[in-house]
Amino acid sequence: MDVLLQQVINGLVLGSMYALVALGYTMVYGIINLINFAHGEVLMIGALCSWSLINILQPAFPNLPGWVILLMAMVLASMTAAALNFAIEKIAYRPLRNAPKLAPLITAIGMSIFLQTIAMIVWKPNYKPFPTLLPSTPIAIGEAVITPTQLMILGLTAVALAVLSWLVNATRLGRAMRATAENPRMASLMGVKPDMVISATFIIGAVLATLAGVMWASNYGTVHHAMGFLPGLKAFTAAVFGGIGNLGGAVVGGLLLGLIESIGSGYLGELTGGVMGSQYSDIFAFLVLILVLTLRPSGLMGERVADRA
Protein backbone atom coordinates (compact mmCIF):
# COMPACT_ATOMS: atom_id res chain seq x y z
CA MET A 1 0.00 0.00 0.00
CA ASP A 2 1.23 3.44 -0.89
CA VAL A 3 1.32 5.29 2.43
CA LEU A 4 1.99 8.71 0.98
CA LEU A 5 -0.83 8.57 -1.57
CA GLN A 6 -3.21 7.23 1.07
CA GLN A 7 -2.31 10.04 3.47
CA VAL A 8 -2.75 12.59 0.70
CA ILE A 9 -6.26 11.28 0.03
CA ASN A 10 -7.11 11.30 3.74
CA GLY A 11 -5.62 14.76 4.05
CA LEU A 12 -7.65 16.12 1.15
CA VAL A 13 -10.84 14.68 2.63
CA LEU A 14 -10.06 16.12 6.05
CA GLY A 15 -8.95 19.38 4.47
CA SER A 16 -12.14 19.83 2.47
CA MET A 17 -14.18 19.55 5.66
CA TYR A 18 -11.92 22.10 7.34
CA ALA A 19 -12.27 24.33 4.30
CA LEU A 20 -16.07 24.33 4.46
CA VAL A 21 -16.05 25.30 8.13
CA ALA A 22 -13.23 27.78 7.64
CA LEU A 23 -15.30 29.59 5.02
CA GLY A 24 -17.95 30.27 7.66
CA TYR A 25 -15.34 31.69 10.03
CA THR A 26 -13.66 33.79 7.45
CA MET A 27 -16.87 35.29 6.06
CA VAL A 28 -18.10 36.27 9.51
CA TYR A 29 -14.70 37.62 10.49
CA GLY A 30 -14.40 39.51 7.25
CA ILE A 31 -17.66 41.33 7.83
CA ILE A 32 -18.01 41.87 11.57
CA ASN A 33 -14.49 41.10 12.86
CA LEU A 34 -15.72 38.43 15.26
CA ILE A 35 -14.21 35.02 15.92
CA ASN A 36 -17.46 33.10 15.97
CA PHE A 37 -16.50 30.41 18.46
CA ALA A 38 -19.98 28.93 18.21
CA HIS A 39 -19.42 28.03 14.57
CA GLY A 40 -18.09 24.57 15.47
CA GLU A 41 -21.24 24.03 17.49
CA VAL A 42 -23.36 24.80 14.44
CA LEU A 43 -21.51 21.96 12.73
CA MET A 44 -22.36 19.73 15.68
CA ILE A 45 -26.04 20.71 15.70
CA GLY A 46 -26.20 20.14 11.95
CA ALA A 47 -24.70 16.67 12.30
CA LEU A 48 -26.97 15.72 15.22
CA CYS A 49 -30.05 17.02 13.38
CA SER A 50 -29.18 14.98 10.33
CA TRP A 51 -28.69 11.95 12.57
CA SER A 52 -32.19 12.38 13.99
CA LEU A 53 -33.64 13.00 10.53
CA ILE A 54 -32.01 9.88 9.12
CA ASN A 55 -33.44 7.87 11.98
CA ILE A 56 -36.89 9.20 11.10
CA LEU A 57 -36.54 9.05 7.32
CA GLN A 58 -35.02 5.60 7.08
CA PRO A 59 -38.01 3.69 8.54
CA ALA A 60 -40.45 6.04 6.79
CA PHE A 61 -39.05 5.41 3.31
CA PRO A 62 -37.40 1.99 3.45
CA ASN A 63 -37.21 1.73 -0.35
CA LEU A 64 -35.22 4.89 -1.00
CA PRO A 65 -31.51 4.43 -1.70
CA GLY A 66 -29.10 5.55 1.03
CA TRP A 67 -27.71 8.57 -0.77
CA VAL A 68 -31.17 10.08 -1.27
CA ILE A 69 -31.88 9.81 2.44
CA LEU A 70 -28.48 11.31 3.25
CA LEU A 71 -29.15 14.18 0.86
CA MET A 72 -32.62 14.83 2.26
CA ALA A 73 -31.28 14.78 5.82
CA MET A 74 -28.48 17.13 4.79
CA VAL A 75 -30.85 19.64 3.23
CA LEU A 76 -33.29 19.59 6.15
CA ALA A 77 -30.48 19.80 8.72
CA SER A 78 -28.94 22.70 6.82
CA MET A 79 -32.22 24.56 7.05
CA THR A 80 -32.43 23.94 10.80
CA ALA A 81 -28.83 25.01 11.36
CA ALA A 82 -29.32 28.08 9.18
CA ALA A 83 -32.33 29.12 11.23
CA LEU A 84 -30.34 28.53 14.39
CA ASN A 85 -27.33 30.53 13.24
CA PHE A 86 -29.63 33.33 12.08
CA ALA A 87 -31.17 33.39 15.56
CA ILE A 88 -27.77 33.27 17.28
CA GLU A 89 -26.59 36.31 15.38
CA LYS A 90 -29.79 38.19 16.05
CA ILE A 91 -30.01 37.38 19.76
CA ALA A 92 -26.40 37.18 20.86
CA TYR A 93 -24.17 39.16 18.50
CA ARG A 94 -26.28 41.96 17.08
CA PRO A 95 -26.80 43.81 20.38
CA LEU A 96 -23.03 43.77 20.90
CA ARG A 97 -22.04 45.05 17.51
CA ASN A 98 -20.66 48.31 18.89
CA ALA A 99 -19.48 46.92 22.23
CA PRO A 100 -15.77 46.58 23.13
CA LYS A 101 -14.11 43.77 21.21
CA LEU A 102 -13.83 41.39 24.13
CA ALA A 103 -17.59 41.29 24.77
CA PRO A 104 -18.67 39.56 21.53
CA LEU A 105 -15.75 37.16 21.78
CA ILE A 106 -16.75 36.04 25.27
CA THR A 107 -20.37 35.91 24.14
CA ALA A 108 -19.39 33.63 21.28
CA ILE A 109 -17.59 31.31 23.68
CA GLY A 110 -20.62 31.41 25.97
CA MET A 111 -22.86 30.59 23.03
CA SER A 112 -20.66 27.63 22.24
CA ILE A 113 -20.97 26.30 25.80
CA PHE A 114 -24.72 26.93 25.74
CA LEU A 115 -25.24 25.06 22.47
CA GLN A 116 -23.13 22.13 23.64
CA THR A 117 -25.13 21.85 26.83
CA ILE A 118 -28.45 22.13 25.02
CA ALA A 119 -27.34 19.44 22.57
CA MET A 120 -26.30 17.27 25.49
CA ILE A 121 -29.76 17.60 27.04
CA VAL A 122 -31.66 17.09 23.80
CA TRP A 123 -29.58 14.30 22.28
CA LYS A 124 -28.15 12.76 25.50
CA PRO A 125 -24.41 12.69 26.10
CA ASN A 126 -23.57 9.27 24.64
CA TYR A 127 -21.76 8.65 21.35
CA LYS A 128 -24.31 7.70 18.72
CA PRO A 129 -23.40 5.57 15.71
CA PHE A 130 -24.07 7.42 12.47
CA PRO A 131 -25.71 5.01 10.00
CA THR A 132 -23.68 4.11 6.91
CA LEU A 133 -25.87 5.13 4.03
CA LEU A 134 -23.34 4.89 1.23
CA PRO A 135 -21.77 1.63 0.10
CA SER A 136 -18.70 0.89 2.18
CA THR A 137 -16.61 -1.06 -0.34
CA PRO A 138 -13.47 1.00 -0.93
CA ILE A 139 -12.41 1.91 -4.45
CA ALA A 140 -8.77 1.36 -5.37
CA ILE A 141 -6.77 4.26 -6.75
CA GLY A 142 -3.34 3.02 -7.65
CA GLU A 143 -2.15 1.41 -4.44
CA ALA A 144 -4.32 3.47 -2.14
CA VAL A 145 -8.04 3.23 -1.46
CA ILE A 146 -10.85 5.74 -1.17
CA THR A 147 -14.28 5.02 0.27
CA PRO A 148 -17.45 6.20 -1.46
CA THR A 149 -18.09 8.45 1.55
CA GLN A 150 -14.76 10.16 1.02
CA LEU A 151 -15.52 10.53 -2.67
CA MET A 152 -18.86 12.09 -1.76
CA ILE A 153 -17.05 14.53 0.56
CA LEU A 154 -14.64 15.62 -2.14
CA GLY A 155 -17.39 15.95 -4.74
CA LEU A 156 -19.80 17.79 -2.50
CA THR A 157 -17.09 20.19 -1.34
CA ALA A 158 -16.27 21.02 -4.93
CA VAL A 159 -19.95 21.69 -5.69
CA ALA A 160 -20.37 23.81 -2.55
CA LEU A 161 -17.30 25.85 -3.36
CA ALA A 162 -18.46 26.43 -6.92
CA VAL A 163 -21.89 27.58 -5.73
CA LEU A 164 -20.35 29.82 -3.10
CA SER A 165 -17.94 31.44 -5.51
CA TRP A 166 -20.82 32.09 -7.93
CA LEU A 167 -22.84 33.53 -5.06
CA VAL A 168 -20.09 35.83 -3.87
CA ASN A 169 -18.74 36.93 -7.24
CA ALA A 170 -21.76 37.05 -9.49
CA THR A 171 -24.85 37.94 -7.48
CA ARG A 172 -26.20 41.12 -5.97
CA LEU A 173 -25.98 39.62 -2.49
CA GLY A 174 -22.36 38.65 -3.06
CA ARG A 175 -21.50 42.17 -4.14
CA ALA A 176 -23.22 43.54 -1.07
CA MET A 177 -21.25 41.12 1.10
CA ARG A 178 -17.94 42.12 -0.43
CA ALA A 179 -18.81 45.78 -0.06
CA THR A 180 -19.76 45.37 3.60
CA ALA A 181 -16.55 43.50 4.29
CA GLU A 182 -14.58 46.29 2.67
CA ASN A 183 -16.24 49.15 4.51
CA PRO A 184 -19.56 48.65 6.33
CA ARG A 185 -20.34 52.36 6.71
CA MET A 186 -19.67 53.20 3.13
CA ALA A 187 -21.63 50.16 1.94
CA SER A 188 -24.66 51.22 3.95
CA LEU A 189 -24.47 54.68 2.39
CA MET A 190 -24.61 52.98 -1.00
CA GLY A 191 -27.91 51.33 -0.12
CA VAL A 192 -26.63 48.01 1.20
CA LYS A 193 -28.45 46.86 4.33
CA PRO A 194 -25.65 45.65 6.62
CA ASP A 195 -28.02 43.74 8.91
CA MET A 196 -29.38 41.78 5.99
CA VAL A 197 -25.91 41.04 4.67
CA ILE A 198 -24.71 39.86 8.07
CA SER A 199 -27.75 37.61 8.47
CA ALA A 200 -27.14 36.16 5.03
CA THR A 201 -23.53 35.52 5.93
CA PHE A 202 -24.48 33.61 9.04
CA ILE A 203 -27.03 31.56 7.08
CA ILE A 204 -24.51 30.65 4.39
CA GLY A 205 -21.94 29.81 7.05
CA ALA A 206 -24.40 27.53 8.82
CA VAL A 207 -25.23 25.66 5.61
CA LEU A 208 -21.55 25.08 4.89
CA ALA A 209 -20.91 24.01 8.48
CA THR A 210 -23.80 21.55 8.35
CA LEU A 211 -22.46 20.05 5.13
CA ALA A 212 -19.12 19.60 6.86
CA GLY A 213 -20.83 18.19 9.97
CA VAL A 214 -22.74 15.54 8.03
CA MET A 215 -19.56 14.67 6.15
CA TRP A 216 -17.64 14.45 9.40
CA ALA A 217 -20.30 12.21 10.91
CA SER A 218 -20.51 9.86 7.94
CA ASN A 219 -16.73 9.69 7.63
CA TYR A 220 -16.04 8.90 11.29
CA GLY A 221 -19.29 7.06 11.96
CA THR A 222 -20.24 8.72 15.26
CA VAL A 223 -22.01 11.85 16.44
CA HIS A 224 -22.02 13.40 19.90
CA HIS A 225 -22.53 16.77 21.51
CA ALA A 226 -18.83 17.73 21.79
CA MET A 227 -17.88 16.82 18.23
CA GLY A 228 -17.90 20.40 16.99
CA PHE A 229 -15.23 21.87 19.17
CA LEU A 230 -12.03 20.54 17.68
CA PRO A 231 -13.06 20.81 14.00
CA GLY A 232 -14.19 24.35 14.76
CA LEU A 233 -10.87 25.28 16.30
CA LYS A 234 -8.88 23.72 13.49
CA ALA A 235 -11.06 25.31 10.86
CA PHE A 236 -10.39 28.67 12.45
CA THR A 237 -6.70 27.82 12.27
CA ALA A 238 -7.19 27.08 8.59
CA ALA A 239 -8.91 30.41 8.10
CA VAL A 240 -6.03 32.25 9.76
CA PHE A 241 -3.53 30.15 7.85
CA GLY A 242 -5.03 31.21 4.54
CA GLY A 243 -5.45 34.83 5.59
CA ILE A 244 -8.61 35.63 7.45
CA GLY A 245 -11.28 37.45 5.52
CA ASN A 246 -10.12 35.87 2.26
CA LEU A 247 -12.43 33.17 0.88
CA GLY A 248 -9.88 31.56 -1.41
CA GLY A 249 -7.42 31.62 1.45
CA ALA A 250 -9.81 29.71 3.69
CA VAL A 251 -10.10 26.92 1.12
CA VAL A 252 -6.37 26.72 0.51
CA GLY A 253 -5.67 26.95 4.24
CA GLY A 254 -8.18 24.21 5.00
CA LEU A 255 -6.80 21.83 2.38
CA LEU A 256 -3.19 22.51 3.39
CA LEU A 257 -3.97 22.04 7.07
CA GLY A 258 -5.70 18.75 6.34
CA LEU A 259 -2.71 17.57 4.31
CA ILE A 260 -0.19 18.69 6.92
CA GLU A 261 -2.12 17.01 9.69
CA SER A 262 -2.65 13.73 7.91
CA ILE A 263 0.82 13.43 6.39
CA GLY A 264 2.44 14.72 9.57
CA SER A 265 0.70 12.28 11.87
CA GLY A 266 1.22 9.50 9.36
CA TYR A 267 4.97 9.91 9.41
CA LEU A 268 5.52 11.22 12.92
CA GLY A 269 5.87 7.74 14.38
CA GLU A 270 8.50 6.77 11.79
CA LEU A 271 10.43 10.03 12.09
CA THR A 272 10.72 9.95 15.87
CA GLY A 273 11.35 6.23 16.05
CA GLY A 274 8.00 5.47 17.67
CA VAL A 275 8.47 8.03 20.45
CA MET A 276 5.63 10.24 19.24
CA GLY A 277 2.65 8.74 17.46
CA SER A 278 -0.51 9.92 15.79
CA GLN A 279 -1.95 10.94 19.17
CA TYR A 280 0.02 14.14 18.69
CA SER A 281 -1.81 14.95 15.42
CA ASP A 282 -3.91 17.63 17.13
CA ILE A 283 -0.73 19.55 17.86
CA PHE A 284 0.01 20.13 14.17
CA ALA A 285 -2.88 22.48 13.69
CA PHE A 286 -1.74 24.64 16.58
CA LEU A 287 1.90 24.54 15.59
CA VAL A 288 0.95 25.66 12.08
CA LEU A 289 -1.16 28.41 13.58
CA ILE A 290 1.60 29.68 15.82
CA LEU A 291 4.21 29.54 13.08
CA VAL A 292 2.01 31.32 10.57
CA LEU A 293 1.02 34.04 12.98
CA THR A 294 4.56 34.72 14.07
CA LEU A 295 6.18 34.53 10.64
CA ARG A 296 3.43 35.87 8.41
CA PRO A 297 0.60 37.30 10.48
CA SER A 298 -1.51 38.17 7.46
CA GLY A 299 -1.70 34.52 6.42
CA LEU A 300 -0.83 32.94 3.10
CA MET A 301 -3.18 34.99 0.96
CA GLY A 302 -4.35 37.74 3.25
CA GLU A 303 -3.61 41.38 2.85
CA ARG A 304 -4.74 42.50 6.29
CA VAL A 305 -2.13 42.88 8.99
CA ALA A 306 -2.48 41.34 12.44
CA ASP A 307 -2.54 44.71 14.09
CA ARG A 308 -5.94 45.48 12.66
CA ALA A 309 -7.42 42.44 14.31
Place this chain on the structure above:
Amino acid sequence: MLNTNALFGNRWLLAFVLLLLPFVLQPFGNAWIRISDMSLLYVLLALGLNIVVGYAGLLDLGYVAFFAVGAYLFGLLASPHLTDAFPWIATMFSNGLHLSLWMVLPMAAGVAALFGIVLGAPTLKLRGDYLAIVTLGFGEIIRVFLNNLDQPVNITNGPKGIGPIDSVSVFGHPLSKRLDLGFIELPSVTLYYYLFLVLVVVSVVVCHRLENSRIGRAWMAIREDEIAAKAMGLNTRNLKLMAFGMGATFGGISGAMFAAFQGFVSPESFSLMESVMIVAMVVLGGLGHLPGVILGAVLLAALPEALRYVAGPLQEMTGVV
Protein backbone atom coordinates in the same frame (compact mmCIF):
# COMPACT_ATOMS: atom_id res chain seq x y z
CA MET B 1 -13.59 53.87 41.89
CA LEU B 2 -16.72 54.01 43.98
CA ASN B 3 -16.88 50.25 44.40
CA THR B 4 -13.42 50.13 45.87
CA ASN B 5 -14.52 52.22 48.78
CA ALA B 6 -17.78 50.37 49.22
CA LEU B 7 -16.02 47.04 49.27
CA PHE B 8 -12.75 47.80 50.95
CA GLY B 9 -13.63 50.89 52.95
CA ASN B 10 -14.94 48.78 55.72
CA ARG B 11 -12.00 46.47 55.65
CA TRP B 12 -12.25 45.36 59.26
CA LEU B 13 -15.81 44.20 58.68
CA LEU B 14 -14.68 42.40 55.55
CA ALA B 15 -11.82 40.70 57.38
CA PHE B 16 -14.21 39.68 60.16
CA VAL B 17 -16.67 38.13 57.71
CA LEU B 18 -13.95 36.30 55.79
CA LEU B 19 -12.40 34.91 58.98
CA LEU B 20 -15.72 33.68 60.32
CA LEU B 21 -17.03 32.31 57.03
CA PRO B 22 -15.94 28.68 57.59
CA PHE B 23 -17.73 28.59 60.93
CA VAL B 24 -20.88 29.92 59.35
CA LEU B 25 -20.68 27.33 56.59
CA GLN B 26 -19.68 24.46 58.87
CA PRO B 27 -23.23 23.50 59.94
CA PHE B 28 -24.22 23.13 56.28
CA GLY B 29 -21.46 20.61 55.68
CA ASN B 30 -17.79 20.63 54.75
CA ALA B 31 -18.69 20.63 51.05
CA TRP B 32 -19.54 24.31 51.34
CA ILE B 33 -16.17 25.13 52.86
CA ARG B 34 -14.61 23.16 50.04
CA ILE B 35 -16.49 25.34 47.58
CA SER B 36 -15.09 28.45 49.26
CA ASP B 37 -11.60 26.91 49.06
CA MET B 38 -11.97 26.42 45.34
CA SER B 39 -13.38 29.92 44.97
CA LEU B 40 -10.28 31.32 46.68
CA LEU B 41 -8.07 29.37 44.29
CA TYR B 42 -10.00 30.80 41.38
CA VAL B 43 -9.62 34.28 42.86
CA LEU B 44 -5.88 33.68 42.82
CA LEU B 45 -6.01 32.58 39.17
CA ALA B 46 -8.23 35.48 38.20
CA LEU B 47 -5.85 37.92 39.91
CA GLY B 48 -2.98 36.46 37.90
CA LEU B 49 -4.84 36.60 34.62
CA ASN B 50 -5.94 40.12 35.44
CA ILE B 51 -2.31 41.18 35.19
CA VAL B 52 -2.11 39.85 31.64
CA VAL B 53 -5.59 40.68 30.38
CA GLY B 54 -6.66 43.49 32.66
CA TYR B 55 -3.50 45.54 32.99
CA ALA B 56 -1.51 44.78 29.87
CA GLY B 57 -4.55 44.13 27.68
CA LEU B 58 -3.19 40.87 26.26
CA LEU B 59 -6.06 38.43 25.83
CA ASP B 60 -4.74 35.07 27.01
CA LEU B 61 -7.00 32.04 26.40
CA GLY B 62 -4.40 29.50 27.46
CA TYR B 63 -3.86 30.66 31.01
CA VAL B 64 -4.73 27.28 32.48
CA ALA B 65 -1.46 25.95 31.05
CA PHE B 66 0.47 27.73 33.82
CA PHE B 67 -1.95 26.38 36.40
CA ALA B 68 -1.17 22.93 34.97
CA VAL B 69 2.58 23.55 35.09
CA GLY B 70 2.44 24.44 38.79
CA ALA B 71 0.14 21.54 39.63
CA TYR B 72 2.22 18.97 37.77
CA LEU B 73 5.47 20.28 39.21
CA PHE B 74 4.23 19.76 42.74
CA GLY B 75 2.54 16.53 41.72
CA LEU B 76 5.82 15.14 40.40
CA LEU B 77 7.98 16.32 43.27
CA ALA B 78 5.69 15.23 46.10
CA SER B 79 4.19 11.94 45.02
CA PRO B 80 5.47 8.39 44.60
CA HIS B 81 5.02 8.65 40.83
CA LEU B 82 8.58 9.57 39.80
CA THR B 83 10.22 7.08 42.15
CA ASP B 84 7.87 4.38 40.90
CA ALA B 85 8.53 5.17 37.27
CA PHE B 86 12.29 5.70 37.42
CA PRO B 87 14.40 3.33 39.53
CA TRP B 88 17.39 5.71 39.46
CA ILE B 89 15.37 8.42 41.14
CA ALA B 90 14.25 5.87 43.71
CA THR B 91 17.89 5.09 44.50
CA MET B 92 18.64 8.81 44.89
CA PHE B 93 15.79 9.37 47.33
CA SER B 94 15.58 6.31 49.53
CA ASN B 95 12.64 7.70 51.50
CA GLY B 96 10.76 8.58 48.35
CA LEU B 97 10.49 11.97 46.69
CA HIS B 98 8.50 14.15 49.06
CA LEU B 99 9.53 17.78 48.76
CA SER B 100 7.65 20.21 50.94
CA LEU B 101 5.27 22.60 49.25
CA TRP B 102 7.25 25.52 50.60
CA MET B 103 10.29 24.33 48.68
CA VAL B 104 8.29 23.65 45.52
CA LEU B 105 6.38 26.93 45.59
CA PRO B 106 9.29 29.15 44.49
CA MET B 107 10.16 26.56 41.88
CA ALA B 108 6.57 26.47 40.63
CA ALA B 109 6.55 30.25 40.46
CA GLY B 110 9.85 30.29 38.58
CA VAL B 111 9.04 27.50 36.14
CA ALA B 112 5.60 28.94 35.40
CA ALA B 113 7.11 32.39 34.84
CA LEU B 114 9.63 30.83 32.47
CA PHE B 115 6.82 29.13 30.58
CA GLY B 116 4.96 32.42 30.49
CA ILE B 117 7.92 34.21 28.96
CA VAL B 118 8.73 31.41 26.53
CA LEU B 119 5.14 31.21 25.34
CA GLY B 120 4.77 34.96 25.35
CA ALA B 121 7.84 35.66 23.26
CA PRO B 122 6.52 34.45 19.89
CA THR B 123 3.25 36.32 20.36
CA LEU B 124 4.70 39.76 21.00
CA LYS B 125 3.71 41.11 17.61
CA LEU B 126 0.14 39.87 17.86
CA ARG B 127 -2.85 41.66 19.27
CA GLY B 128 -6.46 40.99 20.10
CA ASP B 129 -8.13 37.97 18.56
CA TYR B 130 -4.96 36.58 17.06
CA LEU B 131 -3.21 36.59 20.41
CA ALA B 132 -6.23 34.86 21.95
CA ILE B 133 -6.16 32.08 19.43
CA VAL B 134 -2.40 31.51 19.67
CA THR B 135 -2.46 31.35 23.46
CA LEU B 136 -5.39 28.98 23.16
CA GLY B 137 -3.22 26.83 20.91
CA PHE B 138 -0.41 26.83 23.48
CA GLY B 139 -2.82 25.79 26.21
CA GLU B 140 -4.06 22.89 24.12
CA ILE B 141 -0.52 21.83 23.21
CA ILE B 142 0.45 21.63 26.86
CA ARG B 143 -2.64 19.58 27.61
CA VAL B 144 -1.95 17.18 24.73
CA PHE B 145 1.58 16.71 26.03
CA LEU B 146 0.35 16.05 29.58
CA ASN B 147 -2.05 13.51 28.16
CA ASN B 148 0.54 11.69 26.09
CA LEU B 149 3.83 11.93 27.97
CA ASP B 150 3.27 8.55 29.62
CA GLN B 151 5.26 6.89 26.87
CA PRO B 152 7.99 6.15 25.90
CA VAL B 153 9.09 7.37 29.34
CA ASN B 154 6.33 7.76 31.86
CA ILE B 155 6.63 11.36 33.02
CA THR B 156 3.07 12.57 33.47
CA ASN B 157 1.30 9.19 33.75
CA GLY B 158 -0.98 10.26 30.88
CA PRO B 159 -4.72 10.54 31.32
CA LYS B 160 -4.58 8.51 34.53
CA GLY B 161 -2.99 11.45 36.31
CA ILE B 162 -0.64 11.61 39.27
CA GLY B 163 -1.48 10.77 42.85
CA PRO B 164 -1.45 10.53 45.79
CA ILE B 165 0.20 13.91 46.26
CA ASP B 166 1.35 15.02 49.71
CA SER B 167 -0.62 17.70 51.45
CA VAL B 168 0.75 20.96 52.78
CA SER B 169 2.31 21.13 56.22
CA VAL B 170 2.19 24.34 58.20
CA PHE B 171 4.38 24.40 61.33
CA GLY B 172 4.67 20.63 61.16
CA HIS B 173 0.94 20.06 61.03
CA PRO B 174 -0.28 18.46 57.79
CA LEU B 175 -3.36 20.32 56.59
CA SER B 176 -5.00 17.11 55.48
CA LYS B 177 -5.60 16.21 59.15
CA ARG B 178 -8.02 17.98 61.45
CA LEU B 179 -6.46 20.38 63.93
CA ASP B 180 -7.51 20.13 67.57
CA LEU B 181 -7.17 23.51 69.25
CA GLY B 182 -8.56 22.26 72.54
CA PHE B 183 -11.74 24.31 72.53
CA ILE B 184 -12.52 23.72 68.87
CA GLU B 185 -11.66 21.26 66.13
CA LEU B 186 -10.87 22.59 62.66
CA PRO B 187 -11.44 20.19 59.76
CA SER B 188 -8.93 19.96 56.92
CA VAL B 189 -10.96 22.08 54.52
CA THR B 190 -11.10 24.94 57.02
CA LEU B 191 -7.32 24.85 57.42
CA TYR B 192 -6.93 25.04 53.66
CA TYR B 193 -9.43 27.89 53.63
CA TYR B 194 -7.18 29.96 55.88
CA LEU B 195 -4.06 29.06 53.90
CA PHE B 196 -5.70 30.14 50.64
CA LEU B 197 -7.13 33.23 52.30
CA VAL B 198 -3.64 34.30 53.37
CA LEU B 199 -2.39 33.72 49.83
CA VAL B 200 -5.23 35.70 48.32
CA VAL B 201 -4.64 38.60 50.68
CA VAL B 202 -0.93 38.62 49.85
CA SER B 203 -1.75 38.48 46.13
CA VAL B 204 -4.25 41.31 46.38
CA VAL B 205 -1.63 43.45 48.09
CA VAL B 206 0.94 42.54 45.43
CA CYS B 207 -1.52 43.29 42.62
CA HIS B 208 -2.59 46.53 44.21
CA ARG B 209 1.01 47.68 44.56
CA LEU B 210 1.74 46.60 41.00
CA GLU B 211 -1.24 48.50 39.71
CA ASN B 212 0.01 51.75 41.19
CA SER B 213 3.64 51.21 40.32
CA ARG B 214 5.61 52.44 37.35
CA ILE B 215 5.30 48.99 35.76
CA GLY B 216 1.55 48.87 36.29
CA ARG B 217 1.08 52.28 34.73
CA ALA B 218 3.29 51.23 31.82
CA TRP B 219 1.15 48.12 31.28
CA MET B 220 -1.97 50.20 31.20
CA ALA B 221 -0.36 52.57 28.75
CA ILE B 222 0.34 49.59 26.48
CA ARG B 223 -3.24 48.43 26.89
CA GLU B 224 -4.63 51.77 25.87
CA ASP B 225 -2.34 52.45 22.96
CA GLU B 226 0.75 50.41 22.26
CA ILE B 227 2.23 52.72 19.68
CA ALA B 228 1.85 55.75 21.92
CA ALA B 229 3.40 53.82 24.80
CA LYS B 230 6.35 52.94 22.63
CA ALA B 231 6.71 56.54 21.55
CA MET B 232 6.87 57.57 25.21
CA GLY B 233 9.97 55.44 25.57
CA LEU B 234 8.51 52.34 27.14
CA ASN B 235 10.19 49.07 26.32
CA THR B 236 6.99 47.35 25.27
CA ARG B 237 8.67 44.04 24.54
CA ASN B 238 10.10 43.58 28.01
CA LEU B 239 6.99 44.93 29.68
CA LYS B 240 4.74 42.51 27.82
CA LEU B 241 7.03 39.60 28.64
CA MET B 242 7.00 40.73 32.24
CA ALA B 243 3.21 40.75 32.24
CA PHE B 244 3.14 37.22 30.85
CA GLY B 245 5.71 36.09 33.39
CA MET B 246 4.00 37.76 36.35
CA GLY B 247 0.61 36.41 35.39
CA ALA B 248 2.04 32.93 34.92
CA THR B 249 3.66 33.07 38.37
CA PHE B 250 0.23 33.40 39.96
CA GLY B 251 -0.98 30.50 37.86
CA GLY B 252 1.97 28.33 38.90
CA ILE B 253 1.52 29.04 42.60
CA SER B 254 -2.18 28.36 42.58
CA GLY B 255 -1.49 25.22 40.55
CA ALA B 256 0.85 23.86 43.20
CA MET B 257 -1.74 24.72 45.87
CA PHE B 258 -4.43 23.01 43.85
CA ALA B 259 -2.34 19.83 43.55
CA ALA B 260 -1.71 19.76 47.30
CA PHE B 261 -5.37 20.46 48.05
CA GLN B 262 -6.77 17.81 45.68
CA GLY B 263 -4.01 15.26 46.24
CA PHE B 264 -4.38 14.29 42.61
CA VAL B 265 -3.83 15.93 39.22
CA SER B 266 -4.87 14.79 35.77
CA PRO B 267 -4.99 16.56 32.40
CA GLU B 268 -8.77 16.72 32.66
CA SER B 269 -8.56 19.58 35.18
CA PHE B 270 -6.75 21.77 32.68
CA SER B 271 -9.09 21.89 29.72
CA LEU B 272 -9.73 24.94 27.59
CA MET B 273 -12.99 25.41 29.48
CA GLU B 274 -11.01 26.34 32.60
CA SER B 275 -9.11 29.02 30.72
CA VAL B 276 -12.36 30.37 29.36
CA MET B 277 -13.88 30.39 32.83
CA ILE B 278 -10.96 32.39 34.22
CA VAL B 279 -11.18 34.89 31.38
CA ALA B 280 -14.91 35.14 31.99
CA MET B 281 -14.25 35.84 35.68
CA VAL B 282 -11.89 38.67 34.84
CA VAL B 283 -14.20 40.13 32.21
CA LEU B 284 -17.34 39.78 34.32
CA GLY B 285 -15.77 41.60 37.23
CA GLY B 286 -14.29 44.33 35.13
CA LEU B 287 -10.91 44.28 33.46
CA GLY B 288 -8.13 45.64 35.60
CA HIS B 289 -10.37 46.41 38.55
CA LEU B 290 -9.28 44.36 41.55
CA PRO B 291 -12.50 44.17 43.64
CA GLY B 292 -14.43 43.40 40.47
CA VAL B 293 -12.07 40.62 39.48
CA ILE B 294 -12.33 39.07 42.93
CA LEU B 295 -16.10 39.31 42.90
CA GLY B 296 -16.26 37.84 39.40
CA ALA B 297 -14.08 34.91 40.42
CA VAL B 298 -16.10 34.17 43.55
CA LEU B 299 -19.38 34.40 41.66
CA LEU B 300 -18.38 32.21 38.74
CA ALA B 301 -16.55 29.67 40.90
CA ALA B 302 -19.21 29.32 43.57
CA LEU B 303 -22.40 29.66 41.55
CA PRO B 304 -22.19 26.39 39.60
CA GLU B 305 -21.44 24.51 42.82
CA ALA B 306 -24.17 26.26 44.76
CA LEU B 307 -26.65 25.75 41.93
CA ARG B 308 -25.88 22.05 42.02
CA TYR B 309 -27.57 21.92 45.43
CA VAL B 310 -30.48 23.97 44.22
CA ALA B 311 -30.88 22.24 40.87
CA GLY B 312 -30.87 18.71 42.29
CA PRO B 313 -34.07 19.02 44.33
CA LEU B 314 -35.62 21.13 41.58
CA GLN B 315 -34.96 18.41 39.01
CA GLU B 316 -36.39 15.77 41.31
CA MET B 317 -39.48 17.88 41.80
CA THR B 318 -40.11 18.44 38.11
CA GLY B 319 -38.96 14.98 37.09
CA VAL B 320 -36.41 16.27 34.57
CA VAL B 321 -33.09 14.47 34.82
